[in-house]
Amino acid sequence: MIALSLAEIAEVVGGQTHDIPDPSVQVTGPVVRDSREAGPGSLFVAFAGERVDGHDFAAAVVEAGAVAVLGTRPVGVPAIVVDDVQAALGALARHVVRRLGATLVALTGSAGKTSTKDLIAQVLQRKAPTVFTPGSLNNEIGLPLTALSATEETRFLVLEMGARGIGHISYLAGLTPPKVGLVLNVGSAHIGEFGGREQIAQAKGELVEALPPEAEGGTAILNADDPYVRAMASRTKAKVIFFGESGEADVRAENVRLTDTGQPSFRLHTPSGASDVTMRLYGEHHVSNALAAAAVAHELGMSADEIAVALSEAGSLSRWRMEVTERPDGVTVVNDAYNANPESMRAALRALAAMGKGRRTWAVLGKMAELGDEALAEHDAVGRLAVRLNVSKLVAVGGREAAWLQLGAYNEGSWGEESVHVSDAQAAVDLLRSELRPGDVVLVKASRSVGLESVAQALVETGAEGEVSAR
Incomplete structure (x- = not known):
């Protein structure tokens, strides 16, 4: 501080x-x-x-x-x-931010916030000292603590903002008023709490409403591929920059493909030029995250070549988000167990399919929380998608929602014994230890409350001990 x-x-x-x-x-x-x-x-x-x-x-x-x-x-x-420690912490953060000479970048969205925040930070660090939210500390306590970690040398302050209701982002933006505001997407995460996508869009759009006008340097960076986000342009007086794969986007990707190992490669186009990117991260969903980071970096004065190099060298900074471990026996464990919603679940399954070409693939999935009335349909749809992507075996872990995942896969019609429902994490570990073969790829993903990271950790430790079936 x-x-x-x-x-x-x-x-x-x-x-x-x-x-x-x-x-x-x-x-x-x-x-x-x-x-x-x-x-x-x-x-x-x-x-x-x-x-x-x-x-x-x-x-x-x-x-x-x-x-x-x-x-x-x-x-x-x-x-x-x-009288109120939380209010005092917020007041102190607001005071310190006003004293700083840093540019404050805030971002929100239903999915990909933490991965995108980590990308933005790694890119901006190439230009000047940058402080950013550690992990997912994006609430009314974590956000001011992050802001207070900035020093006189800090030039960029990158803050992730989460919301569980209308007014939350307005409150956070009041504590740490941003100059650049980024909205990634409007999905179904927490839809049970919000009541619908329109309400989620209302809440996420509070960020662009909090920005200063264009004449004062305010910039809203919006996803051109998401109609809910694109519509937020009318809710701000700030300059608007669009990113996405749409031809109308100011910062866009062309020739998107995945490498043989499932890592995205594309041609990055910005208003200042174009350059090629091949990422170290896994999954095509990171293209959108990378474009969002590129749009922020472009607006803050970095060239297309500088951005492309930084994106190509950026890694995963936060735990349990497409965290890939190659075991000595050739089994690949993908730990994406930090959290899950329908959008991130679909993205992870597609990444698994890309990584597992020519190999057996396993999707070890648990429930997606806070989906309200949409829960049954969304779990059923994820199970069906696993079949359509030719995932070799679905292991659904837990109670009712996991049963819906397995039933969706079964009802898709092309699987028999290739999907299974197990009661808990230990049962999943026991099954995998007995059936995994060298060269298999295993994805582990569920909402945070399920705690499936224990499955991924057990599989990694099993590989280190050399205990794997050779069948």
């Missing part, structure tokens, strides 16, 4: 100082909510949860070097006391 005295912080957040001998002492380190991350110069934010109360760790964090605690009560060590 930029250096601020405890007196300044107390004024910004409207708090009272307690047990602070010298209010001029500065916070020079990070702002943290995990006591294990506290260190010299840091500020510890004490949240009181249902099971753990951060105030209980006050003495320990100060002993570790934290300058003070931001909490809701005195704790016997230097503290700034406020």
Whole structure:
């Protein structure tokens, strides 16, 4: 964080100082909510949860070097006391962002946010110091913590914004007002909570409404291939840049293909030129993510050649997102178990089909959460798609939704014993350990609540131990 005295912080957040001998002492380190991350110069934010109360760790964090605690009560060590810790954290982030000389880039969408955010960060880092959201910390706590990690040297601040309802993105954009706003897509993730795609589009479009007008440097970057996103152009006074495979897009891809290993290759076109890209990531869905990142980078002054090189060298920064491990026995494990919705599930299955040409392919899938009334139809459709893509075997893991996945595959008509429904992750591991053969490709994917990353991890560890069927 930029250096601020405890007196300044107390004024910004409207708090009272307690047990602070010298209010001029500065916070020079990070702002943290995990006591294990506290260190010299840091500020510890004490949240009181249902099971753990951060105030209980006050003495320990100060002993570790934290300058003070931001909490809701005195704790016997230097503290700034406020009524609402979350509101105070947001106010501090808003103050720091205003002081920074950085360009703030915010992005949202139903699918691909984290992968795209990681791509944008890796591209912009080629140009200037960049701070970006770690993992998926894209809510009212994670977003301000990320913003507060920026320093005087930061030139680009890339923030992922998530939403579970109308007004959420407006709130986040108020904490960290963006200059560049990117909307990737409007899909069915959380459709059960929102009530429909129109409501999702309303929520995601709050980002472009929060942008400054074009005369003040505001830029909205929108997906030309998504009609819900394309329509958001009418909701902003900012400059509008379109990306996509559409011929009308300002930043677009031509000659898209997948390599023999399932990695996308294409000709990138920007208003400043064209260049070839071959990505290290897996799956054709990353083309759209790459175009979004390219549009941001182009708007911030990078050439087509610079962008293409950066995209071609970018890797996966966040865990369990098309994380590919080649076992010594030749089995390929694709861990995409961080989360799932119908759009990302279809993209992952297509990537599996591309990676597995000439090899046996396994789709180990669990439920997609928060789909509301669409749940049955969407799980059925994913099961059917696995058949149409000639996936060798579908292993549906879990309860009712998994049964719908398996039933969809069975009813598609071309499979018999090649789809199976198992009760839990351990049953899936047992099945795979007995039936995998060298050269097989295994995709593992489900919503976060299912925890199927344990299946992928067990398969990777099995390969390291050399335990695999040679049938």
